[in-house]
Amino acid sequence: MPIEASEFIQNNDGSVYHLNLLPEHLAKTVILVGDPHRVERITRHFDKVEFKLKKREFYTQTGYYKGKRISVISTGIGPDNIDIVLNELDALVNIDFETRELKDEISSLDIIRIGTSGSIQKEVPVDSFLISERAIGFDGLLHFYESEHIQDTEFAEVFSQHLDWFKKKAAPYVVDGSENLISRMESSRVHKGVTATNIGFYGPQGRILRLALQDNKLNDKLASFSFNNKKITNLEMETSAIYGLSKLLGHNAISMNAIIANRAAGTFSKDPRNTVDELIQYSLEQLVK
Numbered sequence: 001m002p003i004e005a006s007e008f009i010q011n012n013d014g015s016v017y018h019l020n021l022l023p024e025h026l027a028k029t030v031i032l033v034g035d036p037h038r039v040e041r042i043t044r045h046f047d048k049v050e051f052k053l054k055k056r057e058f059y060t061q062t063g064y065y066k067g068k069r070i071s072v073i074s075t076g077i078g079p080d081n082i083d084i085v086l087n088e089l090d091a092l093v094n095i096d097f098e099t100r101e102l103k104d105e106i107s108s109l110d111i112i113r114i115g116t117s118g119s120i121q122k123e124v125p126v127d128s129f130l131i132s133e134r135a136i137g138f139d140g141l142l143h144f145y146e147s148e149h150i151q152d153t154e155f156a157e158v159f160s161q162h163l164d165w166f167k168k169k170a171a172p173y174v175v176d177g178s179e180n181l182i183s184r185m186e187s188s189r190v191h192k193g194v195t196a197t198n199i200g201f202y203g204p205q206g207r208i209l210r211l212a213l214q215d216n217k218l219n220d221k222l223a224s225f226s227f228n229n230k231k232i233t234n235l236e237m238e239t240s241a242i243y244g245l246s247k248l249l250g251h252n253a254i255s256m257n258a259i260i261a262n263r264a265a266g267t268f269s270k271d272p273r274n275t276v277d278e279l280i281q282y283s284l285e286q287l288v289k
């Protein structure tokens with residue numbers, strides 16, 4: 001049965017609604033970045049770029065790095081955009097764009113987030129790299145999908161008790177990254193940790209400019225929490241949604257974080273651009289090694 005026009009939306013040229021891409025535009029390895037300007041900072045290392053397209057905050061370039069075909073796509077900020085990007089990426093490989101039916105055989109993508117992040121542990125310093133082994137999401141996105149089977153509900157439960165989690169906030173959920181991709185991308189140069197994904201940048205990450213917070217001790221409690229010897233290491237705004245939807249849809253995902261702030265020490269990188277560039281080069285090399 002074809003999927004209804006209101007559910008799987010194609011533009012007049014047949015491309016998928018927000019990303020504006022056709023299946024042939026997408027490589028099986030996809031790098032996601034928040035900032036549209038970061039796309040070119042990645043593809044300038046490519047041997048060749050064969051395709052470029054921009055719609056809203058979603059800027060795609062597909063090309064080759066040392067012979068490997070890779071698409072780089074900006075998502076903008078936040079888990080709401082990740083819902084759009086992950087569902088449309090999956091549609092590009094797993095829905096037939098002519099018949100609008102699900103394909104018989106499901107294909108998997110390798111999805112690599114290269115993003116910036118703030119550490120909440122002193123031992124994860126500014127300008128270091130961190131791989132998210134798992135993510136804890138405060139964004140609530142995954143609860144809209146049938147997803148308990150891929151969540152570590154025990155971790156989330158113990159966490160909620162430790163923090164005395166305010167019930168009006170979305171319930172935290174915990175999901176792992178892809179073991180295969182983690183072992184491909186790790187090295188002694190990179191920290192590994194548990195990444196907390198927040199629904200905002202200020203209040204949800206404990207920043208006070210003018211507004212009082214529901215819980216002033218949020219970041220301290222996050223930093224002191226541990227479960228099975230795993231500590232929460234860093235904060236950002238996309239990883240839990242990428243991990244959750246990738247796992248549900250059968251894709252492999254990893255989040256590579258350039259640590260540009262250390263909230264515990266109150267420090268910020270003197271050259272965040274350089275740290276991101278180094279993480280880009282490191283990640284590209286690990287992908288082709």
Ligand code: R1P
Nearest residue numbers: 034035077115116236237238
């Ligand atoms: C906030 O400044 C943004 O930076 C981080 C957060 O996850 C959020 O998207 O990632 P990016 O640098 O990839 O955008």
